[in-house]
Amino acid sequence: MTGSTFLGMGHFVPPRVVTNNDLAVLMETTDEWITQRTGIKERHWVDGDVGASELAEHASRQALAEAGLEPKDIDLILFATLSPDLNFPGSACLLQARLGLPGVAAMDIRNQCTGFLYGLKTADAYIRSGLAKHVLVVGAEVHSTGLDVTTRGRDVAVLFGDGAGCAVVGPTDGESRVIDTELHADGRFAEILMVEAPASRLNPRLTAEMMEQGRHYPKMDGRSVFKHAVERLPEVIHSILKRNGYTLADVDVLVPHQANLRINEMVARQLGFPAEKIVNNIQKYGNTTAASIPMALHEAVQDGRVHKGNLVLLAGFGAGLTWGASLVRW
Ligand code: ACO
Helix, strand or coil, X not given: CXXXXXEEEEEECCCCEEEHHHHHHHCCCCHHHHHHHHCCCEEECCCCCCCHHHHHHHHHHHHHHHHCCCHHHCCEEEEECCCCCCCCCCHHHHHHHHCCCCCCEEEEECCHHHHHHHHHHHHHHHHHCCCCCCEEEEEEECCHHHCCCCHHHXXXXXXXXXXXXXXXXXXXXXXXXXXXXXXXXXXXXXXXXXXXXXCCCCCCCCCHHHHHHCCCCCEECHHHHHXXXXXXXXXXXXXXXXXXXXXXXXXXXXXXXXXXXXXXXXXXXXXXXXXXXXXCCHHHHCECHHHHHHHHHHHHHHCCCCCCCCEEEEEEEECCCEEEEEEEEC
């Protein structure tokens, strides 16, 4: 039966590196605090006016080259981001124009750190049903221009980085394929991690007073996010393995969302999963939200940690709340 498979991948980060010590100049923080609590040592931030679709274009062209395809071969673009170039239209349309694909369907996905997995499941469904042949699944974020880089915003500002990761997904009758993707959400906890303004539910959507109060910056109840993440991730991992007849021992590589190294270490301990089979690159990039899973996966493919025949488990958790996992035979 026809399924979908990864034909090529790409990832891109802007060249400017911002270390923890660079942040300590802007706010009251230290390399030690950030490293101990998150594992992050540095991240990449854009310089000047660079939107998510620009980072995505670099990653997409790399993915197309790896797949041996041309932009014209793509018949659907799925763009996961919480930091779109514009409030509207979506970044998928902007990427479509950058790639020179007028007329091709282009859709944004607003599922934060789980966005790439929502995109992957949608691509898989389109391909299995014959509605699409080659789908570009993108996760890309420019966080840096939306962070409060003062001491007031330090709990959030130190976590996030800019970047893009993507995959060209296409049809297959072979063994290498997306086996399954399981997705969840729980909107009751929407406000533990959000950007409140500008918003259609506020009238006016944004005022000078709101900006003075910093309500246009991300707000996070860090402890609550941590607690939910370390419960939901093991739960969805056990669930997807069980419903596909696998156990953790069958998994060759786990590629989790890169929110915080401590979260991933705790999840590994709870699962009893060997640390050396987990891909972590948050140390270099910070949390790149929708981009983090494809960036980590592509790095692991490039350096040989993920290779043909491997059973690869992708797992994500983020604002919404949203969470999910994908099981892929590489
Ligand atoms: N540098 C120095 N001090 C800081 C910083 C900073 N960057 N940020 C906060 N602090 C201070 C706080 O003000 C507080 O000071 P106080 O005790 O005087 O009030 C102190 O450090 C401790 O703060 P806590 O919030 O209790 O620190 P905690 O140990 O909970 O760690 C953290 C905070 C790292 C955010 C943690 O809660 C966490 O990892 N949460 C998970 C959230 C996460 O990873 N989010 C990523 C985005 S969501 C996602 O992708 C899933």
